[in-house]
Amino acid sequence: MKVLSLPNEEFVPKVRAFLDEGQPFVTFRVRGNSMRPFLEDERDCVALVLPGEIRVGDVVLAEVKPSHYVLHRVIIRDEDDLVLKGDGNSKGIETCRTTDVVARAVGFYRKGRRRADLVTGWKWRTYSWLWMRANPVRRYLLAAYRRIWLKIFPAKIREIATDKIPPNL
Secondary structure (H helix, E strand, O other): OOOOOOOHHHHHHHHHHHHHOOOOOEEEEOOOOOOOOOOOOOOOEEEEEOOOOOOOOOEEEEEEEOOEEEEEEEEEEEOOEEEEEOOOOOOOOEEEEHHHEEEEEEEEEOOOOOOOEEOOOHHHHHHHHHHHHOHHHHHHHHHHHHHHHHHHOOOOOOOOOHHHOOOOO
């Protein structure tokens, strides 16, 4: 498998171009730890579609500053203004407008699985509902995850060809 790594300022416009050309979805391996504990750096993949209607709880790929893109969850929507927060961030938030949203996540390929956890599925909806309400203790849960869970069960990068993932979306 050939792995191509591009800076976000080159990669994200290509994602948008693919979607604008009519690709039903774009899949890529996530980078960074801001969506922990559900998405791990270089291990998990995300499937994105054109944004459409954006609601609180959606995971979106958005430009929060010029050429600075994040894959985070919408925690507040006020008209066209969005407040975003990564699941792995205990405090930090970003803001953007709905026009800055490049794509919306519809599924996640976690832990090398070939079948997506769809955002409409019971598992992802339950994770999201619980995690969004865990804000007061999220910091402690993340610390335990990093210091205990990952020591016992390291997040292994599994070789999975993202171009071979079946489109069960």
